[in-house]
Amino acid sequence: MPTLTTSGATTAAEVSLILIPVVGLLLMPIPYGYLIYPLPLAVVVPAMLLSKWGFFAAVIPAVLFWAWSLQLFRGEAKLPLRSVVLFWVLVGLTLLYFAVSWSYGVFWQGYTHILVVTALNLLSLYVLWRLLADARARPSFRHNLLFHWALFAWLAWLAFPFLGESP
Numbered sequence: 001m002p003t004l005t006t007s008g009a010t011t012a013a014e015v016s017l018i019l020i021p022v023v024g025l026l027l028m029p030i031p032y033g034y035l036i037y038p039l040p041l042a043v044v045v046p047a048m049l050l051s052k053w054g055f056f057a058a059v060i061p062a063v064l065f066w067a068w069s070l071q072l073f074r075g076e077a078k079l080p081l082r083s084v085v086l087f088w089v090l091v092g093l094t095l096l097y098f099a100v101s102w103s104y105g106v107f108w109q110g111y112t113h114i115l116v117v118t119a120l121n122l123l124s125l126y127v128l129w130r131l132l133a134d135a136r137a138r139p140s141f142r143h144n145l146l147f148h149w150a151l152f153a154w155l156a157w158l159a160f161p162f163l164g165e166s167p
Contacts, residue, residue, distance in 0.1 A: 006075030006141055013072075013149040014062045020156040021058040038117045038161035061156035069148045077139040079132070079147060087132055087151065090159070091125055097160050105163030117161045124154045 024037030042061060047054035071080060098118055105114040131150050135143035 006145075007073050009141075009145060010069065010072040013145060014065050017062040017065050017149070017152055017156055018059055020153055021061065024157060025055075025058070038113070038120075038158060040155060040158055041160040041162060042155045044162045061152050064155070065148065065152040068152075072141070072145055072148060075141050077141050077144055079135045079139065079144050083148065083151070084132065084136070087128060090151075090155075091129075094121060094125065094159065101163045105161075108164055114163070117158070120158055121161075124158055128154060 021037075021040075021043045025043075027033045027036050028039075030036075042064075043057050046060050047057035050056055068083070068086075098121070102114065105117075109117075128147070128150055131143070131147040135147045
């Protein structure tokens with residue numbers, strides 16, 4: 001079975017990040033589609049700002065992944081310190097985001113929505129923390145790639161969900 005090079009694996013991970021918002025946005029019209037894809041701010045805000053060109057917002061998580069993870073294209077095994085700092089900053093911002101916007105989210109999206117999205121975010125943060133711990137304990141290209149892909153997939157799918165009026 002052919003194996004991907006480190007650059008090929010990184011490119012495949014980057015391309016898959018484009019699919020998350022595209023598929024998520026396509027699922028929005030179905031009942032409870034907003035629970036499957038809760039409109040993360042990393043995609044929604046640029047989509048709103050770009051107006052008729054909003055579909056280009058689907059590539060933003062992939063571009064951020066590429067710009068942040070250049071070391072993966074070189075096949076580096078060690079997780080950069082900036083990624084560890086980014087993770088903990090995002091954890092703090094996520095907790096602050098939900099604390100500040102809880103009542104607003106309950107008002108506009110409903111109690112069930114806010115509970116499900118909060119639980120999914122907490123689960124995602126736990127999984128990311130485990131991936132971070134593995135990547136730091138046993139440095140390898142695979143662990144490094146998996147952590148970074150999961151981090152940016154979370155940003156593309158679930159992080160900082162839109163909790164205002166329906167866009």
